[in-house]
Amino acid sequence: MLVLLLFLYAQERGRSAFADRGLPGHVELLIAVGALAACVVLAVALSALSWRATRFTVDDEAVRLHSGVIAKRQRVARLDRLQAVDVVQPLVARLLGFAELRVEVAGGAGSQVRLAYLREADAQRLRNLLLARSAGLDFEGDAAPEAPEQQVVEVPFGRVAGSVALSGATVTLVVLAVGVVVGVVTTQELGVAFGAAAPLIGVAGSVWTSLSRSANWRVATSPDGVRLRSGLLESRTQTVPPGRVQAVRLSQPLLWRAFGWWRVQVNVAGFAGEGEQSQDASTLLPVASVDEVRRVLSLVLPALHDDLHAPGLNAGLSVGQNSGQNWGLDEGLRGTSPDGGWLVAPRAARWVDPVSWRRRGALVTEHALLLRSGRLRRELDVVPHARTQSLAVEQGPLQRRLGLATLALHSTPGPVRPRAEHLTQEQAVALLDEQALRARTARAAAGPERWMEQAG
């Protein structure tokens, strides 16, 4: 408000200065500098006040956050509903030794509890405490022990750089840059370069962001769940407790195919709706080999791990050995055939989906539903039966004419929106009915929210 008034004054003053052709006098300059200083002091005082008013407590059941100077606000987040804990350190905070703690609960947009900033060691301690309490772990003393972690995957920087270089944004950047150079050379006018500067900088910025975000990406496992560490300048540590992953999407842009790289994204309740943040919060691995994908999948969906190790299924996993008892990962990642029990789109689907109808398919395993799609950009969605929220069969007029229907699985908001497009309508409805039953039985057998309380 004050800033706005000052701005208006400055504008007005500037105009009159132009009109009079007179420069501002010393007194006026002093006033201006004084006002600016007052603004800074006021801003600092206000944030200090709001910082003083922010308090939090943690007890056995919940974390409570009190904030606000004039309008008071209290937020209580139940620990057994905790979905993930992030420790984020932007560059400046990292240099000063501070960290921000974010507690995600499944309450939609803006439901996270943010504690900014804590001392780095305090943030670590608090995270351990929250996770221990949330897990229902018994421990002695005030400080919860840090869960021992074991590194599973570390993404080499070369591969991150390569994956970013082969992303759509970089391609756009190169095309733009070449276009500008060509434009300048042919028209002999530098104006072209200036005109293109803004979009160029924008695209370059997004390339840089994805590079710095994905650098130093490490995935570790601990009793508290999957721990992700990443960041070049800003560092973030994310802990996703067991059983919080609602769905997984593996995707491979066309340019990555030659290298066999995959991106792994997940739906975790509470991650969505944070805008820009949701995208990187829900990335499990920015770029991974098939082998790493397998390792990480069995980490976040331990039930699939059982599927992987069931006798007879494991044999089919290695590439090229597509026996009838294939678990389906290889077929799901690359395949276009019904081998291994895939339910595929019928031939009629080519009229509505000429490019990738052959690749569309669904596979039911003991613990999850796998959905593959995409001819150019390959995708494979994995939805555990126990995490299916609701289901629907949809049919448009064209599909109806062709006897097709689409099965949609509803997961929590996030990057994964699993849909089995263009199955035959009988298949779709049958699958709907079966999945509803499977979801029910799987859910009844699923572990407790407090994951350490599973009595042996």
Add this chain to the structure above:
Amino acid sequence: MSSPFDLPGVEWTSVSPRLVVARRVVSTAGTVVSLVVVAVVATLWWSPWWIAAGAALFALGAWQWWLVGRQVRAIGYAEREDDLLVRRGILFRSLSVVPYGRMQYVDVSAGPLERWLRIATVQLHTASASSDATIPGLPPEEAARLRDRLSRRGEARLAGL
């Protein structure tokens, strides 16, 4: 109706025909307002095209009048042991299955027009934003009964996320 969307052993309950009235009132009001606007503009700047525009609007209104009846008849729901089924649509058809255990909360709402016609809308919400279990046009007693029943069943089968 359509065979593939009829699950075996499911008895569909259809919604109140008063919903047809409610939807027709809304669509007719829209048509009448735009017809009046066309008429006013036509008296100010006369052109034979206005007659065509008016006829088109009228035809659209009539088509909607007819369509609403069919659409409402296509809406149906069924309570099964563990889940609620909702189906809708003629051109774009859908059939949703919402397990009671996944229900986060139930909304019952009724606008002034709906209240006057004694109907209400019941909506089930799960943790997923894309779950679409909306049943419009229920008589208030049925809406209240369904609400209580759903929340009771949801409690009995409550299952986290």
